[in-house]
Amino acid sequence: MTPAASASVSGASVVARGWGWRHAGRRSWAVNGLDLRIEPGERVLLLGASGAGKSTLLHALAGVLGGAEEGEQCGQLLVNGAEPTAARGQSGLLLQDPDSQVILARVGDDVAFGCENLGVPREEIWRRVNDALDMVGLDVPLSHPTSALSGGQKQRLALAGTLAMRPGLLLLDEPTANLDPEGVLGVRDSVARVLENSGATFIVIEHRVAVWQSLVNRVIVLDAAGGLLADGHPDDVLTSQGEQLAAAGVWVPGRGSGIALPGREMDAASAPGAVPLLRTTGLAIARAHAEVIARDVELAVHAGTALAVTGPNGSGKSTLALTLGGLLKPAGGTVRASPEFANGAGAEPIRWKSRQLLTRIGTVFQDPEHQFVAATVRAELAVGPRALKQAEVAIDARVDLVLQRLRLDHLAEANPFTLSGGEKRRLSVGTVLVTQPRLLVLDEPTFGQDLRTWREIVVLLDELLRDGTAVVAVSHDTDFVAALFDREYRLTGQAGPRITPRAVVSR
Amino acid sequence: MSVLAPERGTQAIFRINPVAKLAAALLLAGVLILTIDWVSAAVALACEFILFFFAGLSLKAFALRTLPVWIAAPTAGLTTLLYGQAAGTVYWSFGLVNVTAGSLELAIATTLRILAIGLPSVVLFVTVDPTDLADGLAQVVKLPARFVLGGLAGLRLVGLFLEDWRALELARRARGIADGGALRRVLSQAFALLVLSIRRGSQLATAMEARGFGAPVRRTWARPSTFRGRETALVGIGLAVALLAVGVSVATGSWNFVLT
Helix, strand or coil, rough: CCCHHHHHCECEEEEEEEEEEEEEECCCCEEEEEEECCCCEEEEEEEEEECCCCHHHHHHCCCCCCCCEEEEEEEEEEEECCCCHHCCCCCCCCCCHHHHCCCCCHHHHHHHHHHHHCCCCCCHHHHHHHHHHHHHCCCCCCCEEECCCCCHHHHHHHHHHCCCCCEEEEEEECCCCCCCHHHHHHHHHHHHHHHHHHHHHHHHHHEEEEHHHHHEEEEEEEECCCEEEEEEHHHHHHCHHHHHHHHHCCCCCCCCCCCCCCCCCCCCCCCCCCCCCCEEEEEEEECCCCEEEEEEEEEEECCCEEEEECCCCCCHHHHHHHCCCCCCCCCCCEEEEEEHHCCCCCCCCHHHHHHHCCCCCECCCHHHHHCCCCHHHHHHHHHHHHHHCCCCHHHHHHHHHHHHCCCCCCHHCHHHHHHCHHHHHHHHHHHHHHHCCCEEEEEEECCCCHHHHHHHHHHHHHHHHCCCCCEEEECCCCCHHHCCCEEEEEECCCCCCCCECCCCCCC | CCCCCCCCCCHHHHHCCCHHHHHHHHHHHHHHCCCHHHHHHHHHHHHHHHHHHHCCCCCCHHHHHHHHHHHHHHHHCCCCCCCCCCCCCCCEEEECCEHHHHHHHHHHHHHHHHHHHHHHHHHCCCCHHHHHHHHHHHHCCCCCCHHHHHHHHHHHHHHHHHHHHHHHHHHHHHCCCCCCCHHHHHHHHEEEEEHHHHHHHHHHHHHHCCCCCCCCCCCCCCCCCCCHHHHHHHHHHHHHHHHHHHHHHHHHHCCCCCCC
16 A cells, blocks of 8 residues: 555544633633634645734644643534544644654654554554655654754654644644754655645644745634634735734745844954954864764854854754853863953863853743743743842842843833743743843744844844844744854764865954 | 663573573572571572673673672672681780681671672663663553653753763853852752653653653554563573572581570
């Protein structure tokens, strides 16, 4: 049997009548007054501002929203005429985070997991597993350890696990938001192959419209205030609603990022001949207790300039960022701060006290949750100034300023862990800015962010650069690098020890 | 961490159902803790050392994996020697320390016993793949699938927790709160890890549910787990070693039931 023949299923229909959902303990409805009909086999791109309830709708369709203790439902939501929870396995859901979707230790077992739960006979399971892996193009042995897969491969694995269940409704919730460009294309192409061979109804949430535009035949825009903002053919909706969508954070193709930053002046401190804040010599980098990933890193970080660190997955970008940030010990060579930058703290950042880092180097981690240590947003921002033993009055004033600047003031008393992805990212940047370090090190600051947060981050960093702050950022985001950065340092990730820096962005 | 990284190989032992390994190890341990005498432990240990040649481990792997047992056994023995119940000839005495003929015999018995129970348990378990064990527990022992699979999936998170812990450590340094107060820092970091692990756990639960976990149909198993001749043979070998140890011990009059 060819994958094409065996994977074809009949698509499921979706009907919503005045449907709404309110999470337990929340005052407002996540989704409200939704009336919708999706025919079997339709391919839908679901858009809407952050907080419009896109994920809630997808989770509900997959039947994983939970029961009455998780929230309250109104109206009716039907998949193929039945409650989604009553027909498990009829819809397959692919989520954003690759790591949280791997269930078992071996590739074959993981793909088989869904089939087992649905009571598929054993011989049939393995036939489906092989078909599904073929279809997503994951060419590894069945016994391959799932922990050895890259992020993009993990997403394709999860997709295969979903496909093996032969769902009539395929639901994708920002499946590529956490992937590098290569991973994004791999997942997109896998899905394209699946849709070619299957009659399944398809709904995808993604604010980078260009990725999926060619694969969908309908765009539905949810209104944060309830109901629909727009619904129709992709070209029509993207044209008529382009402006509102862009304002709501959707990357509408052809509209660009909507940002044009004037060139920055080079002053004496950022001029090529000036003494850099930080300079590496023969630097070799490695994670704690691990092998060296890159050698002979030679770079300099100047005040008021932006340096992008790029390169393929696993080439050591994050490790380099953490090493420059004074958090990881060099495995060889040195990272040295200029005496003026060190300001009495010694030449090597790794030897600085944790407190001394605060006003010198601020590091923003890829996962904001790793950085959160307090119970409210306000307390979170006050952590750094408190460690510096600043006066309470000064702390309050500074925290208020940062809250406002990052549009977090209405969330001052919220728990950092309950924020949305974009809010978490802004808060993690804020926790660093609050102590005004002269060098910012950011690891994938725009990963998974909608256009609105993206724009805010770019404008904020541009402001800081103009004020003389130096910025080093690890990024896969070519738009981001092009918008802001003076120099790019590319880690090749190849076996050879030699790494060549090159300037790609000239201003 | 042996559970996370099982030894792999092609010998017969790797194909034996983990449930049989579990049963053999439990059987041996169950019998050997009934008595405190050096004869039964020495007999069991002697048999085990012959069997270890078929355990599918290289000498290096054997040494590395069983190292904790080799450290624990003499340590426990030494403690017994110094502080154990005094009886018979006193060899040396210093304060609370009393080395006597009785405590010497007890110390040897303790050391051998820990080796005789610990070594085969480790050797049997380092070749167990957690997925296979879960299959066996659910299909052979008939434990509830929800419970077994939940545990198995949760085990995979342990690796992520280790990465989280390292990231939390670095993040705390970056946030300016890593100077001094090591105990307080570890406690607050442990709490942060707990919060993260609950979130990871609930995300995993959602992912499993989305794949039909807990659906109201009878679950099938992609990997058959069977209990046949070789499994029975392994349990039989465990039983034989246990019986031989007891037999020799009783015959030589050294059987010393723990509860008397």
